[in-house]
Amino acid sequence: MEFRNQDTIAAIATAPGRGGVGIVRVSGPKSLSIAEAMLRKTPRPRYAHYGNFYSASGEVLDQGIALYFPNPHSFTGEDVIEFQGHGGPIVLQWVLEATVKLGARLAKPGEFSQQAFLNDKLDLAQAEAIADLIDASSQQAAKSALKSLQGEFSAQVNDLVEQLIALRIYVEAAIDFPEEEIDFLSDGKVAGQLQHILEQLHRVFASAQQGVLLREGMSVVILGRPNAGKSSLLNALSGKESAIVTDIAGTTRDIVKEEIQIDGMPLHILDTAGLRDATDAVEQIGIARAWAAIENADRILVMVQADENIHPEDQAILDKMPAHIPVTLIHNKIDLIQKQPGLVKIDGKNGLQAELWMSAKHRLGLDLLKDHLKTEMGFAQTQEGVFMARKRHLEALEQALALVENGQQQLEVYAAGELLAEDLRQAQQALSEITGQFTSDDLLGRIFTSFCIGK
Numbered sequence: 001m002e003f004r005n006q007d008t009i010a011a012i013a014t015a016p017g018r019g020g021v022g023i024v025r026v027s028g029p030k031s032l033s034i035a036e037a038m039l040r041k042t043p044r045p046r047y048a049h050y051g052n053f054y055s056a057s058g059e060v061l062d063q064g065i066a067l068y069f070p071n072p073h074s075f076t077g078e079d080v081i082e083f084q085g086h087g088g089p090i091v092l093q094w095v096l097e098a099t100v101k102l103g104a105r106l107a108k109p110g111e112f113s114q115q116a117f118l119n120d121k122l123d124l125a126q127a128e129a130i131a132d133l134i135d136a137s138s139q140q141a142a143k144s145a146l147k148s149l150q151g152e153f154s155a156q157v158n159d160l161v162e163q164l165i166a167l168r169i170y171v172e173a174a175i176d177f178p179e180e181e182i183d184f185l186s187d188g189k190v191a192g193q194l195q196h197i198l199e200q201l202h203r204v205f206a207s208a209q210q211g212v213l214l215r216e217g218m219s220v221v222i223l224g225r226p227n228a229g230k231s232s233l234l235n236a237l238s239g240k241e242s243a244i245v246t247d248i249a250g251t252t253r254d255i256v257k258e259e260i261q262i263d264g265m266p267l268h269i270l271d272t273a274g275l276r277d278a279t280d281a282v283e284q285i286g287i288a289r290a291w292a293a294i295e296n297a298d299r300i301l302v303m304v305q306a307d308e309n310i311h312p313e314d315q316a317i318l319d320k321m322p323a324h325i326p327v328t329l330i331h332n333k334i335d336l337i338q339k340q341p342g343l344v345k346i347d348g349k350n351g352l353q354a355e356l357w358m359s360a361k362h363r364l365g366l367d368l369l370k371d372h373l374k375t376e377m378g379f380a381q382t383q384e385g386v387f388m389a390r391k392r393h394l395e396a397l398e399q400a401l402a403l404v405e406n407g408q409q410q411l412e413v414y415a416a417g418e419l420l421a422e423d424l425r426q427a428q429q430a431l432s433e434i435t436g437q438f439t440s441d442d443l444l445g446r447i448f449t450s451f452c453i454g455k
């Protein structure tokens, strides 16, 4: 409780705009006095009070339900009063201003969640899961965020931390008895434990990796000459008419962005105006943007027409691709040459990894493409048991894996107990960053300010 906030914070907790109900949330030591002034009575804990909300000068601001949660039994662990009034922006602003007149200050983004974290109501991975649950754009993403919020991810991390601590204590005890150290270390128990921890770390990592994919998805850029069928593919994948499909070459002037999902994995697709050498200023801007998108893509799709030879312009594009970004060459319009859909893996130049035959217009080979994208991204067929995770969690898990693997080597090759113990200690520290037991203020600040206000 050493971090307990002395301020009382207030914010509109419901989404901006109009709604049936709008909530102003207040947390901190002045919550009760604010509630007493605005309700003109002392609220009973955890009891729904229906009545007027008054301003400091006695005006009626709204009517609704007030709920009082004394500490520590509240979301933040502090005294909390919630005013559930009408969901209009003006009326909510009045209620918020009244709380500020009575001594609250406006909450910063994520500050309620941060207080909950500082008061041990949630660990860091759970607090992040709240933001991810609210931001989830697919059912799978929401389900796995809920799992993380309920502590499934944290429980696995804590279990690993405890195993690392127990093993380190055992190894350190061995070091303290030098005449028996070698026996201790070579009795197979340490090696067995290390192996067990490594396997579990790999499992948690794989699951977290799926969680990151669910959260962040994959970014795909579609390239190709005008009329190849890029917009048609975009439409076929998204099932909407968002890009313009026409017969006039060069209709898509700028980058068209589309967010779709395949089996819950978000795809951020960019359809570019193409990369041909343009003299037109507008087109040049489009080309520069296309290159920037290519550099940040997880995968490039180059689309050509199956009924034509590869055009020199397309070949030039394929030759210019950065080698580190995987490319799939799509031969579209197979209906014109009566060819069956198909996919072949190749080991070509400049990242070229696969060729696919399909028809965007007639939706032939669409599933081949979807499966191809999922497989290449390492997206598992089933998302059962996946919990939501972030890149920073993956980094911590990766670090712990490398340390434990290194420790294993210290043991096997050098029988170096002290170095092994140090690796175990650092691995434990890396994992503790996930749940926030061991976190810098800097990191906390970065995490919580990315939340919205009122969360």
Ligand code: GDP
Pocket (backbone or CB within 6 Å): 224, 225, 226, 227, 228, 229, 230, 231, 232, 233, 244, 245, 246, 247, 249, 250, 251, 252, 332, 333, 334, 335, 336, 358, 359, 360, 361, 362
């Ligand atoms: P973009 O310029 O690359 O975006 O190409 P569009 O998607 O605008 O398509 C150009 C033209 O090709 C349109 O008339 C589409 O209907 C047509 N088209 C797209 N895909 C196919 C296909 O698989 N088969 C056939 N026959 N025509 C297609």
Ligand code: ZN
Pocket (backbone or CB within 6 Å): 227, 229, 230, 231, 232, 243, 244, 245, 251, 252, 271
């Ligand atoms: Zn297009």
